[in-house]
Structures are given as C-alpha cells and as structure tokens.
Amino acid sequence: MILELDCGNSFIKWRIIRRADAAVLAGGVVDSDKALLLAIEATGMAPGFCRLVSVRSEEETSVLVESLVSAFALEVRRAGPARELAGVRNGYEDFERLGLDRWLALLGGYHLVKRACVVIDLGTAVTSDFVNASGEHLGGFICPGMPLMRNQLRTHTRRIRYDDASAEQALSSLAPGRMTVEAVERGCMLMLQGFVLTQIEQARALWGEEFTLFITGGDAPLVNQAVPSAQVVPDLVFVGLAIACPLD
Numbered sequence: 001m002i003l004e005l006d007c008g009n010s011f012i013k014w015r016i017i018r019r020a021d022a023a024v025l026a027g028g029v030v031d032s033d034k035a036l037l038l039a040i041e042a043t044g045m046a047p048g049f050c051r052l053v054s055v056r057s058e059e060e061t062s063v064l065v066e067s068l069v070s071a072f073a074l075e076v077r078r079a080g081p082a083r084e085l086a087g088v089r090n091g092y093e094d095f096e097r098l099g100l101d102r103w104l105a106l107l108g109g110y111h112l113v114k115r116a117c118v119v120i121d122l123g124t125a126v127t128s129d130f131v132n133a134s135g136e137h138l139g140g141f142i143c144p145g146m147p148l149m150r151n152q153l154r155t156h157t158r159r160i161r162y163d164d165a166s167a168e169q170a171l172s173s174l175a176p177g178r179m180t181v182e183a184v185e186r187g188c189m190l191m192l193q194g195f196v197l198t199q200i201e202q203a204r205a206l207w208g209e210e211f212t213l214f215i216t217g218g219d220a221p222l223v224n225q226a227v228p229s230a231q232v233v234p235d236l237v238f239v240g241l242a243i244a245c246p247l248d
C-alpha cells in the first residue's frame, strides 16, 4: 500500500492506494497533521511507502514527515522541483519557484492527453498553467480562490457579515443579489467563472480548438457548469505525484 499526500495551504488531501493496480483503498481531506495521523490510523492499513507534495514551508513539511515516519515506520519520498520531467519542460525562469502542486498537476494533465492543455486548480489560491503540444510549459497565473476572496471582503469591510449556511444557499442562483450574502457569494463565483473563461480565450488564441482544459481542486465544482468542455479530474495532482515519485 502507498500513502499519497497533497499538502496544500489549507488542507491535506490524502489517500491510500494499492501497490499492484493503484486502486484507491481509502482517502479524505483533513485540516491538520494530527487529523491526518488519526485518519490513517482509523483505516487500520499499514502503508509501507509514502509519496507527498507540499507547498507548505520546509519546517512544517519536515515536521509532518517526521511524525509519519515515527507513527507508521514508512519510507517517505517528497516531490521536488525539476527543469524537465516526463516530456514536460518547466517554463519558469527559476524552475524551483514554480509551486510543486502546479508542476504535478500540469505533469498529470499532459501525461493524460499528450496534447496542449490548460490546467486550472481551484483551491485556497486559483492557479492556471499552460502546456503546449510538445510539452513546453508556457507559464501561468495565480489569483485568490473563493475562500480568500470572500474572507478578504469580510475582513476589510464593516458591513459584510454572514454565516456559512446562508453562503451555500446564496449560490443556488447567479442572479443579481438582493441581500449581502447573495451579492458577495455570487459576485465571487462570477469572478472565478470569468477567470476560467479568460483562460479559454488565451488557449484559443494560442491553439484554436486543439487543447484540453483540465479543472481540479476542491472548488472545481463551482465552475464546472460554466465550462462544459472542461475535464474535471479531482486527483490530477496525484497523477503527477506518481510520475514524480515512482516506486522504482
């Protein structure tokens, strides 16, 4: 069994897969190292190997690695930056600065289709990356995700206040809002959808219709309906992680 981890800025996505055929045996989303250890323990499984990607600080990541090793005595391999891997060339001037989650998601996307693709990951931040048909990463974009947009509004204004339950209700439509919660939630949602549409425009300018749009990340369902042409692949980072950290 292999434990796979995607340590994002807000959550850790985890899953345990079978070595032989990569079947997913267990998995989930947790908000702390402690919750992760408990969740793995609760599966009753004993993975011998762990591969992980982290966009957290070096310190936070090594603390997590140490607690995994001491709790489960497994071998841990971390995805690292690369100039080139699996036919994809990192497009950053300084390749080590490209977020590893972005790198893995675009490796995963290109691996799945072997043609030009745009990979959009909607999490704490929203990122978009462009890879052409020959595997050259052209670069990408980073902007605030839904949680950051709404929290900035709540934090920096005095009269925007509402709870999570009404926020979810407000998103049942995208008509002009007639109360604060609707105005904010729908406004931010349209920012996200609008962003995705601009990415499609840029891709069309580059490649016409010859590209695949991948959408991944916790908030992928928010833009899914707005772009029926997109392929939603929730585990795209894990697809790339398996390429970056093979078992040899």
Ligand SMILES: Nc1ncnc2c1ncn2[C@@H]1O[C@H](COP(=O)(O)OP(=O)(O)OP(=O)(O)O)[C@@H](O)[C@H]1O
Pocket: 007, 008, 009, 010, 011, 012, 029, 030, 031, 101, 122, 123, 124, 125, 217, 218, 219
């Ligand atoms: N306590 C929780 N338990 C289970 N799922 C949760 C919990 N909190 C949030 N989620 C869900 O987990 C997903 C988090 O994935 P997401 O890709 O947004 O990760 P992130 O860490 O916020 O972002 P990123 O990896 O881009 O930094 C979201 O779909 C969210 O709704």
Ligand SMILES: CC(C)(CO)[C@@H](O)C(=O)NCCC(=O)O
Pocket: 008, 009, 055, 097, 098, 099, 100, 101, 102, 123, 125, 127, 142
């Ligand atoms: C943009 C995030 C936060 C998205 O998770 C991550 O990929 C990251 O920390 N990237 C480093 C900066 C960059 O990619 O240019």
Ligand SMILES: [K+]
Pocket: 008, 101, 121, 123, 217
């Ligand atoms: K992510």
